[in-house]
Amino acid sequence: MSTQPATRYRGDFVAWTGVCGFIGEGGGAPIEPHSHYAIQLVLGAPAGLHVKLGRHGEWQACAAALVPSRAVHTIDVNDCDMSLVLFIEPETPEGKALATRLQHGPEFLDTDTVAVAAKRLERAWRFEKSYEAVQAVCMQLVRDLSGAASREPSDPRVLAAIDYIRQRVDESVSLPEVAKAVNLSPERFRHLFVEETGMPLRTYVLWRRLLHVWTLLMAGQNLSAAAHAAGFADAAHLSRTARTMFGLPPSVLQMRGPLSSQTREQQHLP
The missing domain is CATH 2.60.120.10 (Jelly Rolls)
Incomplete structure (x- = not known):
């Protein structure tokens, strides 16, 4: 140590x-x-x-x-x-x-x-x-x-569902709602989504929201603004969720590496 x-x-x-x-x-x-x-x-x-x-x-x-x-x-x-x-x-x-x-x-x-x-x-x-x-x-x-090959979703109905979720990353979405949007029954959609993504819809939605937070932090947003933009009640709610999934709160990590610095430079941000 x-x-x-x-x-x-x-x-x-x-x-x-x-x-x-x-x-x-x-x-x-x-x-x-x-x-x-x-x-x-x-x-x-x-x-x-x-x-x-x-x-x-x-x-x-x-x-x-x-x-x-x-x-x-x-x-x-x-x-x-x-x-x-x-x-x-x-x-x-x-x-x-x-x-x-x-x-x-x-x-x-x-x-x-x-x-x-x-x-x-x-x-x-x-x-x-x-x-x-x-x-x-x-x-x-x-x-x-x-020893497993990465597999990206390919079924057009699942791709449409993922796009639907991404456009509503700051909102609460339900399985019946997403299933209806892609013209499938909830039960059929549930099985198809897990088969294609490897995750239940609820886990995937949370995953997308957390990914959105980190992307915003890399682009220079502060923690509170990123939390709200991704649909969390506040920074404390985001921190609790991040601790559960990652074991640490976002506040301990500075997104100031070469990739995020390059993103900020392209956007003319400090």
Whole structure:
């Protein structure tokens, strides 16, 4: 575990269907041991990652770690030059494969397993400053570790439902309402949506709202404005939800990495 003074996290947010996460530097003091619904992949480069399992476990150094859904843990990334933390929905194809892999508990990964991905991530993040390049490396890493191919929704009715949800990210939407919008019965739509996205509609709606928050934070919005824009009652409501899904509140992460800085420059924002 780090003996150096904690430095404030500075990083960026990436996401695709069923997976999202943060890439950055710094970290701040380790948060309290916690658990969340998502499966977690954490990587520290070139070294310096420490992970603690359980509420009273010992800190362990590793190159990367896979943590199952609901497993109590905490991490310290202060000694890493760069860190990646990804959250994978358990009901996605990748999540199901990782859940099987992790049925006996968390897994520590050695340097050889993630070294190539770590170098590609740093190049894509620090030097290329490309959201798409970072996302592509992350997607490949998850595929390699899970043995499952990422699958984007393709059914036109589900694509129409996703568009309907995105246009109403700040509103409460129900399954019958979305099903009606795409001309399906609620029961048929329920099964089709899970089959195509790997998530129940309620989870997907919450996921989209949280993704919208992080996208707004990267673009320079403050926490309160981002919370309201994504349909949360206030910043406190957003923080409670983020703690449940990610184990930490948005306030501990500064979206000031190369990707978000580039977004602000394009929009002529400070």
